Amino acid sequence: xxxxxxxxxxxxxxxxxxxxxxxxxxxxxxxxxxxxxxxxxxxxxxxxxxxxxxxxxxxxxxxxxxxxxxxxxxxxxxxxxxxxxxxxxxxxxxxxxxxxxxxxxxxxxxxxxxxxxxxxxxxxxxxxxxxxxxxxxxxxxxxxxxxxxxxxxxxxxxxxxxxxxxxxxxxxxxxxxxxxxxxxxxxxxxxxxxxxxxxxxxxxxxxxxxxxxxxxxxxxxxxxxxxxxxxxxxxxxxxxxxxxxxxxxxxxxxxxxxxxxxxxxxxxxxxxxxxxxxxxxxxxxxxxxxxxxxxxxxxxxxxxxxxxxxxxxxxxxxxxxxxxxxxxxxxxxxxxxxxxxxxxxxxxxxxxxxxxxxxxxxxxxxxxxxxxxxxxxxxxx
Amino acid sequence: xxxxxxxxxxxxxxxxxxxxxxxxxxxxxxxxxxxxxxxxxxxxxxxxxxxxxxxxxxxxxxxxxxxxxxxxxxxxxxxxxxxxxxxxxxxxxxxxxxxxxxxxxxxxxxxxxxxxxxxxxxxxxxxxxxxxxxxxxxxxxxxxxxxxxxxxxxxxxxxxxxxxxxxxxxxxxxxxxxxxxxxxxxxxxxxxxxxxxxxxxxxxxxxxxxxxxxxxxxxxxxxxxxxxxxxxxxxxxxxxxxxxxxxxxxxxxxxxxxxxxxxxxxxxxxxxxxxxxxxxxxxxxxxxxxxxxxxxxxxxxxxxxxxxxxxxx
Numbered sequence: 001x002x003x004x005x006x007x008x009x010x011x012x013x014x015x016x017x018x019x020x021x022x023x024x025x026x027x028x029x030x031x032x033x034x035x036x037x038x039x040x041x042x043x044x045x046x047x048x049x050x051x052x053x054x055x056x057x058x059x060x061x062x063x064x065x066x067x068x069x070x071x072x073x074x075x076x077x078x079x080x081x082x083x084x085x086x087x088x089x090x091x092x093x094x095x096x097x098x099x100x101x102x103x104x105x106x107x108x109x110x111x112x113x114x115x116x117x118x119x120x121x122x123x124x125x126x127x128x129x130x131x132x133x134x135x136x137x138x139x140x141x142x143x144x145x146x147x148x149x150x151x152x153x154x155x156x157x158x159x160x161x162x163x164x165x166x167x168x169x170x171x172x173x174x175x176x177x178x179x180x181x182x183x184x185x186x187x188x189x190x191x192x193x194x195x196x197x198x199x200x201x202x203x204x205x206x207x208x209x210x211x212x213x214x215x216x217x218x219x220x221x222x223x224x225x226x227x228x229x230x231x232x233x234x235x236x237x238x239x240x241x242x243x244x245x246x247x248x249x250x251x252x253x254x255x256x257x258x259x260x261x262x263x264x265x266x267x268x269x270x271x272x273x274x275x276x277x278x279x280x281x282x283x284x285x286x287x288x289x290x291x292x293x294x295x296x297x298x299x300x301x302x303x304x305x306x307x308x309x310x311x312x313x314x315x316x317x318x319x320x321x322x323x324x325x326x327x328x329x330x331x332x333x334x335x336x337x338x339x340x341x342x343x344x345x346x347x348x349x350x351x352x353x354x355x356x357x358x359x360x361x362x363x364x365x366x367x368x369x370x371x372x373x374x375x376x377x378x379x380x381x
Numbered sequence: 382x383x384x385x386x387x388x389x390x391x392x393x394x395x396x397x398x399x400x401x402x403x404x405x406x407x408x409x410x411x412x413x414x415x416x417x418x419x420x421x422x423x424x425x426x427x428x429x430x431x432x433x434x435x436x437x438x439x440x441x442x443x444x445x446x447x448x449x450x451x452x453x454x455x456x457x458x459x460x461x462x463x464x465x466x467x468x469x470x471x472x473x474x475x476x477x478x479x480x481x482x483x484x485x486x487x488x489x490x491x492x493x494x495x496x497x498x499x500x501x502x503x504x505x506x507x508x509x510x511x512x513x514x515x516x517x518x519x520x521x522x523x524x525x526x527x528x529x530x531x532x533x534x535x536x537x538x539x540x541x542x543x544x545x546x547x548x549x550x551x552x553x554x555x556x557x558x559x560x561x562x563x564x565x566x567x568x569x570x571x572x573x574x575x576x577x578x579x580x581x582x583x584x585x586x587x588x589x590x591x592x593x594x595x596x597x598x599x600x601x602x603x604x605x606x607x608x609x610x611x612x613x614x615x616x617x618x619x620x621x622x623x624x625x626x627x628x629x630x631x632x633x634x635x636x637x638x639x640x641x642x643x644x645x646x647x648x649x650x651x652x653x654x655x656x657x658x659x660x661x662x663x664x665x666x667x668x669x670x671x672x673x674x675x676x677x678x679x680x681x682x683x684x685x686x687x688x689x690x691x692x693x694x
Contacts (some may be wrong), residue, residue: 037657077494080502127679131493135628136678138438139671142625146667288621292501299498338507346505350484353495354501 004373012374030054031206032184032194047325049203052277053317058212059273061313062219064297065306066266071295072303074259075239077130080137081294083144083320084264086286088114088271090148092282093163094156101277103169105212110268118264122257141291142280145283162282165275169208177206212273219269224306226262235259236304296349302359311360319345406537414612415626416650417546421605422620422627423634423642424553425598430636431574432594433485435493439500440602442507443480446475447603448610449515452522462525465609470600477599478592486588490577502615512617524611546608553601554643561616564658570594574637579675622667626653629670632677635687644685647672 005012034051041047067081091107125133148157157163175205177198184194198206226232234255237245246252275281293316301312320341356363422444429437445468445577454465480503488495489634530538562568572580573590581587604608609623649670657666683689 072382077497124675124679128682131497132499132632132678132682135436136671136674139625139674141630142621143668143671146665148667163673240553292505295498295501295552296505339512342505343513346509349502349505351643353498354487357495 004375006375007377014371015374029184031209046324049321051202051209053321055205055209055212055277056274057313057317058209058312059270059277060294060297060317061309062216062273063267063270064301064312064316065293065309066221066263066268066270067294067298068263068303068306068309069223069227069235069266070259070263071206072298072305072308073232073239074235076125076256076259077134078137078263079134079295080139080141080291082141082288082290083137083261083266084114084118084288085271085274085290085294086144086148086266086281086283087117088268089275089281089286090157090163090271091268092272092275093165096165096275097163098156100166104215105273106188107269107272110272111265114268115261115265115312116348118267119257120260121264123258126253126256138288138291142288145287148283157283160283162226162280162285165279165281169211169276170204172207177203208277212277215269215273219266220309221268227306231255231258236300239304261356280292281302293345296345298351298359300348300359302361305359305361307364308359308361311364315348316359318346319348341357384629403502403535403537404656404658406534408658409651410537410539410543412645412654414540414543414546414650415654416630416647417543417550418605418609418612418623418646419630419649420550420643421608421627422551422602423554423641423646424557424624425602425605426627426631427634427636427639427642428557428598428601428648430593430631431498432570432591432644433490433574435496435500436628436636437500437598438497438509438624439480439503440598441620441627442504442511442624443473443477443599444602444606445511446476446507447599448606448620449511451607452520452601452615455523456520462523462607466525466604469607470603473599473603474596477595481592481595482588486591490591508617508621515617517613517616519616521585522607522610524617525607542611547683549604549608550643550646553604554639557597557601557639566590566593623668626650626670628674631684632674633684635684638684638686641684643685659666 005015015141031054032052034049034054063081063085066084067078070076070078070081091110092103095101095106096103109171125136125342128136143357147153181194181198187194195202227235233292234245234250237248237250238252238255242252273288297316298308299312299313301310302308323341323344326340352359358365422441425440425444426436427441429435450472451462451465451469454460454468455462458465460468462553484499484503485496487498490496505557524542524545526541528541530540531544532539561571569580569585569590570593572583572585573587577587582591605627606623610619613619627646630645631642632645633648634643634645651668652673653666656669677684
């Protein structure tokens, strides 16, 4: 066991900086490594992971981040967050297609629009608590696809067929993505994994990935700032002890509604990101199954933590992809067919609730505390 | 008159339709039939809620499993449908008892959130297991009741199936009532649902009693599924829609009232069929269920027949 480092000391600071630099390096290098899809063969199964999977996972992370505000932090069980994500995605799709906006500028409508929508949703939710709110939101999630298919809005939303979004996100000429790839390729050893230059499609994928990463980072940073301050403490107090919070002067109604508003706005951004990623929106994508997936991601990653949203987003994206590509049981010839990914996610959900109720983020934190202990700063020091 | 017609035009309502008595009656009968099926799944939800105080989101999945078992027993093994359904009810009860013992009982019963999450996990596992084992091909399960209609009036038919569905639901409620009020097991069950700690103190074995509640609920759910499926086709996602309507029914009737579940189911079934037909809202059928849930929870959270709980501060 190593000696504990005092929180806030120079050593601790250094360690944090090293951690962030490593994180930034990984985030920046991964797209070049898997721009040419990464296809490992494990136990006789061939897998193909593309950059697209990762970009989709980033969208899911932000969606879980939004859900986390209402459910993880302020403790209001929402099983219908896909509704907000879907609304954001469709809003973006319609604005881009019909008014020829750019993707990012649609955020100017999506964020305030969904915030208001979330607040309007949060007001009736004030009177409905706990389980009943879960019941209602569960039903709301199931309704989203049929609203999209309504005759009155079919011309706009494309009905069951979904909506192909016109605009292409092409990498601007000033972005030196191709040059960077060539540099990386020139590095001996590791460089062999990086392709020698990018094709047009690959360049577009890498550019989209970086755009999504930036949007996600901004979201996480803003949400973190909201949550570490007065608002965050109020929300956690409401979750842990509503009566106590009210007695301490927290305006329950205002904060609960606010949490739904922020939560919906972040969900809307996630919808925009998913629309950016795939260039297509379809009604069933944002139905009930996504709502459940988001809850799985939230719990598996760790409710009430920001890291949890990252882990959860990766889990709900890659577990289904991985299992749908697993043709035979590893090491044997037994063929696997069917929705194993969903079954595994369900099992994972239950296993996490049993073994690690704080989620993966909590587990990491415990391991980290064991390996690199940090002593809290003494009061007044 | 002119004003009325234009008002109706907004909702796409034609006066021909509204003045068509046969259509009203036909939709009324269909509503009763649908309502009976919603009521039966709602009864299962109410049983779990009464005993444990939470909503089992996996209830539809347990029913789905039961219906597939009934399909295996009847179509593949050649048993008469009614016998197959009873066998499936027994089998799904066994599964539910196992699930309760392994996944539910380890958690403290007063912490609702983890339990709800576990039932969501079970929903994912059971639904996809059904998809893995039986695939996504649609199948048809014969009805337990003879075809044909004893009462016909133009297009309005009161079929044997509707009568059978209604009769089954009323029989189930009657039997449940007798079971809960006249037997020792029922007494234990009521004691546990009213006050878990005191029940334990007077020597009631709480765990097995709750397991019994789960088994009973799964059996009722399976029976409900067996009533639903002949109208639709059997495929893995079928119970999800039924679950939403049944949740609406249970919320309307009051989550802890058996009679409420039946009346709620019938009202939701009727409302659904009448609204869809006369307002042309076929895509909004699910949304009407959600609207019912929302209005009930806002206006009268205990539902029509539910009991109010007073929280001590």
